[in-house]
Amino acid sequence: MFYSEEIVDEVREKNDIVDVISPYVRLTRRGSNYVGLCPFHNEKTPSFSVNTGRQTFHCFGCGVGGNAYSFVMKYENLTFPEAIKHLADRAGIKLPEEEDNPEARKRADLRTRLFEIYKEAAKFYYFQLRGEYGSHPMEYLKNRGLTDKTINDFGLGYSVKSPNALYNYLKSKGYSDELMIKAELVSFKEGRGIFDMFWNRVIFPIMDLNNKVIAFGGRVMGDGEPKYLNSRETDIFNKRRNLYGLNFAKHSREGYILLCEGYMDVIALHQAGFSNAVASLGTALTEEQARLIARYVKDVIITYDSDGAGVKAAIRAIPILKSAGIRTKILKLTPYKDPDELIKAVGRGEYEERIKNAENSFNFELSNLEKSYDLTEPEGKTEFLNKVADRLTGFEEELERENYIAAVADRYFVSKDALKSLVNKIGGAKEIREIYKDAGERIKKADRAKTADEGLLKTNRLLLSLISDKPELYSRIKNIISARDFATPLYKDLAARIFSQIEEGKKPNAAEIISRYESGEDQSLVTAVFEENFEAEPDEAERDKAFKEIVVKVKRAGLEEELKSIDNKDLKSFMEITKKQRELGKLDF
CATH class of the missing domain: 1.10.860 (DNAb Helicase; Chain A)
Structure with missing residues (x-):
């Protein structure tokens, strides 16, 4: 759509840029402006600045910048007309119908057709699971403890053991090869031709917040590789910015999110009555996903697998969630591997009890850090406390840092003053390193500016x-x-x-x-x-x-x-x- 300059300006003026960006970035006031960690590149020191007077944002690290429109276009992957509509809806402004802009209409049409073709593909997989070829995958799901209602609620399906079944079906519905390839539902290779991305797999439809199918996850039937396969990214799907199950979890009244590792964990928890469970999409938790969670809750309980990989994933997720302003606890699953196994073994009540007793994320980190040191030896304990002091510098609020210093001192029988002194020393050294790093970047920029x-x-x-x-x-x-x-x-x-x-x-x-x-x-x-x-x-x-x-x-x-x-x-x-x-x-x- 094409909108007049008057409409563009009215929508922009009714959307204060701080209010627009705050749900995505944790902003801290600095003078008359705000700063935060840039959502468009990884950084530890805030270089993302929001100028309230000019109503602009600018990252001094990666150079990205603009106004409220620019931000939602880049973050939400929207066209300019879509960004206008997004912000108009936010401000309660009714937009007039205007003449089409060819480029914007072309992209909007592609997105519409992608939503349509994914809906059609989901219907195909859905009926294949319930058809003559679906007995084996259906038996697999029933053996995993899923009820018919759960299987239907999550729209689970099956891609049959033919590499062209979906392609032939979509072709019969009038969809072009070009669109199927753009949708990443089929692929083309010289000498092999066109073939389905998913075949002989249980299909998990991935939905956006509006319950529209935007991608699929597939679990192979048998011994094929990879065991789990996820859709590639398209104009409607970015795996870093979506969470499996959030379309259901956003309606939960629990006030916190249960963060899982896989589709089956989410489904098992929802079936057991925990409608606030979500999972990342085949990747470690991302900053974008953490900010997405922060739109709905300020507390997360991580319920990853209890094996070594799950523990490492939890430890990686903790600072990402914290940077999004989320308080985090860890649910203890041992001796069970995952939430699905625990609930099957001891029931919903036990899982609920473990939620109540979930461990503070910092204490969880300490408990795991302890395993690498011999605390009975002075040298080992000293090395350990240096690592702990380094972690304590991550608490920016003085009162919170003081409370944790006191708790650590009590737990490990050390002087609070000595530990505080160590924290200050390490924190000061970090600050000096950051100053030198920033100075180095300024020198590099100055050198470049000499051309x-x-x-x-x-x-x-x-x-x-x-x-x-x-x-x-x-x-x-x-x-x-x-x-x-x-x-x-x-x-x-x-x-x-x-x-x-x-x-x-x-x-x-x-x-x-x-x-x-x-x-x-x-x-x-x-x-x-x-x-x-x-x-x-x-x-x-x-x-x-x-x-x-x-x-x-x-x-x-x-x-x-x-x-x-x-x-x-x-x-x-x-x-x-x-x-x-x-x-x-x-x-x-």
Whole structure:
């Protein structure tokens, strides 16, 4: 859909960027702005900044940036029209019907067709399980303790032992080879032709939060490999941003989520009455999944397998959940392997009792860390406490850190003051390392900026940022600088927009200007312009001198570019440009 600029601006203005981003990123106020860990790349030190005045975000680590539209487009994998609708729904704004935008309509149509073809594939698998070829997989599910109701509620199915069954069925329904391949339901290889992605497997439909099928998981019948196979990613499926069972669990009133490892654990728990169970999709828990959980609850009980791999997975998940603002406990399953086995062996009541007695995640980490050290020996205990102190530095709130220091000191019979001193020492060393790391990154950026091109681009950004912050400066340079003097097509266009708003008597609106760019990359580059800092001398005269130098550099580069573009025979233009170059040093503004 195409929406007018008035509609685009109204929706953006009704969605404060902090409120839009907060469900996805844990933001902390810093001055008039907010900071947090960037959701678009892995980092330990926050470099993601939200500017409340400009209504923009910018990551100083990976460079991504933009306004509220940019954020939901990138995070939710939406088109610009879809982002408008998403934020309009959030703000309770009714959108008018407008003429189609061909590119947006093409992508929206593809998503619609993908939802349709997955629904059709799910129906095919569903009926195959209940048909003449489904007796063996149905027996497998019944032997796992699943009832007919549970099998139906989760829409379980079966892909028959033919590599082309789904392909032939979808073909008969009029779906093209191209769409089936885009949907990752079939694959093509030279010499083999087209074949189904899933065959001879029990099928677990994966649904989004709106109960639409977006992918499948398949458990092989027999000894084939891999044992479990998951759909590849498509325009409607990103495994890092979805959780199996969340479409059901989001309606639970328990106030916490049970985090499992596999489909069968989720299904078994739901059948036993624990409707708040979810699982990641064939991968370790991701930051995106943790933030997704944080939209619904602030507490998670991890109920992974009790084997070594499950313990390691739990330990990896704890800091990821904590970074999303989630309190975490660990449910003890031993001597049973997984939730499904425990419930079958001792029943729902015992599992519920273990939920009540779930262990604090920090104590769980300590208990597992202990196994690597001989605490009866002074050397072993010292090494162990150094590791524990390192973990204690992860508690950012002073009161929480103090409470845990006291608890550890009591548990391991050490002086609280000595442990606190050790924590402070390790924390200080970490802070110094971060400072040196940040300084190193700044040096690298400075080195890159020494190249002519990057130096010129930085000068462009500085000038545009200065004029945006202080529109009154524009009157001094409007007869000297024009949009065509800037270095790239994007900066030329941005300068024209900024100058136009100032000439209309407005202060440039960063969030509004960013909305005019469709490309995510362009939005990030434009945001970087508005975030550029002018580090001038504190003295007013020196600041003014620096400003003039920036203007002259931009103008000189613009004239040089103009000179390159003229015809060699155009002597008049050549003379005019060279005259302007000579006069640059004499400009008074």
